[in-house]
Amino acid sequence: MSLNMHIVVCIKQVPDSAQIRVHPVTNTIMRQGVPAIVNPYDLVALEEALRLKDRYGARITVLSMGPPQAEGALRKALSFGADEAILLTDRSFAGADTLATSYALASAIRKIRLDIPVDLVFAGKQTIDGDTAQVGPGIAIRLKMQLLTYVSKIETIDLDKSELTVQRRAEGGVQVLKTRLPALITVLEGINEMRFATMSDMFRAARYPIRVWDKDAAGIEDISKIGLKGSPTVVSKVFAPTPRTQKAEIIQTQSDQPGDVAATLLAKMFARFPQLRDAIGRRGE
């Protein structure tokens, strides 16, 4: 098995959405102090790439598009064992939707493979902030790579034959697919657990000279295809969900004994929603 497999892993820095709060009066997002994290789905992809590195030997380049602070995400990836990191950052990338994002990332990967051919590209299944699950497929189409989404297991890679066999989650079952390299893989969540960074990798990551590419360095050919200008979709409105006005009817009884509460609930519920009588206890009949 040759040792020269080259894997590019696309990662994104996102705000930790668990910590985002919406201002109750102004409806605006309160961003102060919300920490930035590596998109959790991208870490699943990175771990899978690292396992291939353990198994077959590989060079891993992590690639991210974002503001200069996104460097943090790349250093994190380096600390887990990635070999090389590239940050695409340029004001003209701002406001990109999935189509414009996949254009920029695909251009950069084209540039990367001029130096070392790329066998595999990994992308997260989706991001937690935008959630579209479309950037991966977009890159694959642009680079004419085979697209494998929702991969649950990488069975074998034969670099000499340029062949790859994977298991892919499909509706109603698992597909075992055999395809050719180069390929783009998005990984199902929960198939692995991220390793711990070693001390030496952490030190290396902290000092590592991350390559920073602007639109020219990234080889962008058509600037009308990046950023806001290159995005077919625009956000026309952002708003908070309308709170349901109707609150729950609280079931109260004189005794507050669980049995009485339960009986009261059933009586009220079946009176107001008689159709529930038919729905209950049906299964297996």
Place this chain on the structure above:
Amino acid sequence: MSNPTAPTPPAARPAGRRKFELDPRLKAYKGVWVFIEHERGAVHPVSFELLGEGRKLADQLGVELAGVVLGAAGEHTRRFCQDAFCHGADLCFLLEDPVLAQYRNQPYSRALTDLVNKHQPEILLLGATTLGRDLAGSVATTLQTGLTADCTGLAIDPENRSLAATRPTFGGSLLCTIVTLNYRPQMATVRPRVMSMPARNDTRSGRVIEEPLALLETDVVTKLLEFIADDKRAEVNLPFADIIVAGGRGMKRPDNFQLVRDLAEVLGAEVGATRPVVQSGWVSADHQVGQSGKTVRPKLYIAAGISGAVQHRVGMEGSDVIVAINQDASAPIFDFATYGIVGNAMQILPALTAAFRQHLATEKLAV
């Protein structure tokens, strides 16, 4: 919608309100299409839900609603077209070819892209399933058009006839409405159970337009070696369950979760859970309800020890009746549940199990 300047939120930009004249070339794009997904000999219910929604959009635009059926001969593709008519389609585009026997990205993308280029719909809707997302992403890129994923609302902007697609963002704490500017078709995906199921009308029929596939098996790089079907019996079918009993972190210990299962057993219900419960390993991930789990729409949803966080709520608020059991009278779940019981789930659940068991026993006697 991926914003490279994150953590900036997707701010409403004036661009969205900008008046624009649609490119004359794009004015030829007419009609609403729904991709009809099928597996194991049946249409995926999400396709019917989309037809129900697509019907409203088409009526508002004054255009036809079409289904797109791809598959191999002998896969009941004709029946799927008929099913689409019964759920609101006026016509179906049918591509039948052995190459389309099992879903693979390349031939399906090619088939759908060619159809779109030839017949030019203005709107194309797909289910946000593993298949639909895989297909939508590559078709949108090939067509160089906009795609809005996981929408929870679709409407037509009467001013310019464009599709206004609403979707949750930032973990459901906000919603945003997205429009596609000077590109056609406007593409959107919607998760199963987000839209309601339209009633089936067996008297409806429509036209079938057949097209050939411009691709041979030898052109397809990826080969399917094997399909390992899920074990139907072990399958958790949360999205289509009529009744769900769900437990949260308030159940405190994995063995207490048996109380949730007991009630589910008596009701003939599926078991649901919140993310912390899944992450603690009390139940497997296919039981998770919510933003990163399943969207459900049961007739009855009983939530025990669940606070009602927005990420959970977005997955279950479409339930007809919600019963919440929580110790804390100020828990957010009481803001949107139908009935609330303020109390200890460890005592209330067994009482409910007994009450329902008794109810069922008396119903049986009455029959």
